[in-house]
Amino acid sequence: MDYKASGVDIDAGNETVRRIRALARSTFTPGVISDIGSFGGLFQLEQGRFREPVLVSSADGVGTKLKLAFLTNRHNTVGIDLVNHCVNDILVQGAEPLFFLDYLATGRLSPDVAQQIIDGIASACRDNGCALLGGETAEMPGFYNDGEYDLAGFIVGAVDRKSLINGRAIAVGDVLVGVPSSGLHTNGYSLARKIVFDQLKLQVDSRVPELGRSVGDALLEPHRSYLGMIRPLLDGGRIKAMAHITGGGITDNLPRVLPHGTAAVVDASAWEVPPLFRWLQRGGGVPVEDMMRTFNMGIGLIIVTTRDGSEPLIEELAARGGRDARVIGEVVPGEPPSVSYANL
DSSP states (O other): OOTGGGTOOHHHHHHHHHHHHHHHHTTOOTTBOSOTTSSSOOBOOOTTTOSSEEEEEEEEEOGGGHHHHHHHTOOSSHHHHHHHHHHHHHHTTTOEEEEEEEEEEESSOOHHHHHHHHHHHHHHHHHTTOEEEEEEEEEOTTTSOTTOEEEEEEEEEEEEGGGOOOSTTOOTTOEEEEEEOSSSTTSOHHHHHIIIIIISOOOTTOEETTTTEEHHHHHTOOOOOOHHHHGGGSTTSOOOEEEEOOTTHHHHHGGGGOOTTEEEEEETTSSOOOHHHHHHHHHHTOOHHHHHHHSOTTEEEEEEEOHHHHHHHHHHHHHTTOTTOEEEEEEEEOSSOOEEEEOO
16 A cells, blocks of 8 residues: 555645646745745845834635535635635734735645636735745545535735724724625625525525526625725824624624724614625525624725714725725724614
């Protein structure tokens, strides 16, 4: 018996590395000083770019949205989800991404599937100006079902210490500006899949007239990156805090950036909840409170700013792709930091 007979194909691993090397190199920025295949990725901060640099890091996964990729045999979007989610997580503290690493684990490695996944990761890295510095591909026979894999990402960015966004300047009377999401992003898929496939008995290629597309297309819509529209707005102190609306929805994510002594009131009638969320709510008979705590409900990012500064900020967001951004609530006295809803 040899290693291949036990389920690990070293040749498939080498072929995967060969295929993705060019994809990774296409993301390299001037700070990259190593190549794919090194034991560690090397990155040098550009001198003069940051006066007092603070590194900001994050790690995340795609969750059970991967199940949709398995069912549809479409693997090029989950890499986009992974990168954009991580980019947004460090963006809310004012950081710009420097480099990204991925971890792909599977039971039996398919170079074709791996290439699709890394193609999506590389595409999103290029769009965000972030170098794909390295990663790990693990073949683990007997650990994952055939045709399935797990995916995780790790990002490092930087921000000048004086430009850190930490929410400390938030004051009662500030307003909440909501920026639309592109769909479910990467959260709530365990509930969504249960509604769609167990409750409604649909298939991934089932077309839903209310959504104007198939179930698979609607649920695989990639996670949106907010870097392009937010980066030009970071200077000047107008943005007091930002919350990336991921697992836990607005209910659990917004309080993470509120200082003690404050709370938030969100007007649930201030924006039109996209049809996908309404359809899922009806299909599963989900209580509205659970919807707000499970899904982003059409708001992927919340910015805290002054009331006077909100309209100019919204106009600039619209000019940079943030169309339909709007005031959705305000900061009020409260302890501990929490969210309550009006017109829910």
